Amino acid sequence: MSARTETILWIAQRASAALLAACVLVHLATVIYAVQGGLSAAEILGRTRGNGAWFAFYSVFVLSAALHAPIGLRSVFSEWFGWRGASRDIALALFAMFIAWMGMRAVIAVFA
Amino acid sequence: MTDRALKARVWRGAAEGAFREYEVPRHASQTVLDVVTHIQRVLDPTLAYRYACRVGMCGSCAMTVNGVPRWTCRTHVDKAAKNDRIEIAPLKNLPVIRDLVTDMREFFDKWARAKGRFEGNRTKKDDFARVRPESAARMQADAGIECIGCGVCYGACDVVSWNRDYLGPAALNRAWTLVMDARATGRAERLRAVAGDAGCHACHTHMSCTERCPKNLSPTAGIAGLKRAVAKAALRGEL
Numbered sequence: 001m002s003a004r005t006e007t008i009l010w011i012a013q014r015a016s017a018a019l020l021a022a023c024v025l026v027h028l029a030t031v032i033y034a035v036q037g038g039l040s041a042a043e044i045l046g047r048t049r050g051n052g053a054w055f056a057f058y059s060v061f062v063l064s065a066a067l068h069a070p071i072g073l074r075s076v077f078s079e080w081f082g083w084r085g086a087s088r089d090i091a092l093a094l095f096a097m098f099i100a101w102m103g104m105r106a107v108i109a110v111f112a
Numbered sequence: 113m114t115d116r117a118l119k120a121r122v123w124r125g126a127a128e129g130a131f132r133e134y135e136v137p138r139h140a141s142q143t144v145l146d147v148v149t150h151i152q153r154v155l156d157p158t159l160a161y162r163y164a165c166r167v168g169m170c171g172s173c174a175m176t177v178n179g180v181p182r183w184t185c186r187t188h189v190d191k192a193a194k195n196d197r198i199e200i201a202p203l204k205n206l207p208v209i210r211d212l213v214t215d216m217r218e219f220f221d222k223w224a225r226a227k228g229r230f231e232g233n234r235t236k237k238d239d240f241a242r243v244r245p246e247s248a249a250r251m252q253a254d255a256g257i258e259c260i261g262c263g264v265c266y267g268a269c270d271v272v273s274w275n276r277d278y279l280g281p282a283a284l285n286r287a288w289t290l291v292m293d294a295r296a297t298g299r300a301e302r303l304r305a306v307a308g309d310a311g312c313h314a315c316h317t318h319m320s321c322t323e324r325c326p327k328n329l330s331p332t333a334g335i336a337g338l339k340r341a342v343a344k345a346a347l348r349g350e351l
Binding site for chain 2: 006008
């Protein structure tokens with residue numbers, strides 16, 4: 001992997017971390033707000049279905065996580081287990097797609 | 113001089129070996145290097161160790177004292193020993209040649225890999241470069257240029273122990289001082305050399321190098337500077 005690609009991955013991880021920090025705060029605040037008022041699942045779905053802003057926010061959340069976690073695992077795998085090279089990067093690219101798929105599946109299920 | 117004795121456990125061997133214990137008489141203001149020298153001159157002439165200046169200028173006497181990398185010439189036994197016991201081992205993260213002597217080649221080879229050699233574009237026919245000492249870049253370069261290449265930071269760095277390709281704090285600090293040097297050429301090549309998994313991006317900012325540097329330098333700050341410079345270069349398509 002070239003120095004440029006590794007640098008882009010580093011930037012992507014830092015940028016996704018910044019997004020995640022904001023997303024986690026908003027998410028936690030929303031969860032606390034939702035349970036305080038005693039909202040039922042049906043009432044929550046009533047608010048999320050067809051809500052474009054909600055969909056955009058959680059899409060950003062999911063895609064940031066899908067980007068952030070595998071890049072971090074690159075270092076963990078190489079430093080703790082000595083796993084480097086193309087096999088590690090391909091496995092992590094698949095893992096990133098898995099997180100994105102699982103996350104977006106959940107977001108779409110609550111949106112649609 | 114006191115009649116107390118110090119029990120010094122000293123590494124004997126190379127990669128394979130064991131600690132051997134010696135009893136060394138205690139003296140006022142005794143340094144760890146004094147202890148090693150006493151062992152070699154009085155108790156066991158086969159002990160191999162390395163030193164030169166004895167006054168903290170050359171950086172060649174760095175060893176691991178009670179688990180901490182230090183200049184032995186500037187480490188008082190009073191400060192380092194616990195219950196009149198001390199453990200002296202070679203510097204970590206480097207191959208051991210024999211006893212307390214490490215092979216520093218990979219350490220200095222990494223300075224070369226990090227493009228740590230100054231190259232300018234002026235000749236002796238040109239006028240002096242005018243560099244304002246108070247300029248931000250020069251001040252950042254000045255903050256890192258007093259490194260004497262002792263290897264203490266390299267021995268203290270966890271990332272080096274996990275990733276044998278990692279350039280290490282000293283080489284990256286050197287590269288940073290050149291990136292900040294207005295006279296140095298080859299900036300893009302240098303940034304490319306220090307980027308990525310074996311370079312500045314591998315640093316976890318544990319700051320062990322900064323904690324242990326006997327010159328009170330902060331390679332961590334230099335590495336952070338490199339991360340910023342490399343990121344900007346990558347985004348501008350200059351990497």
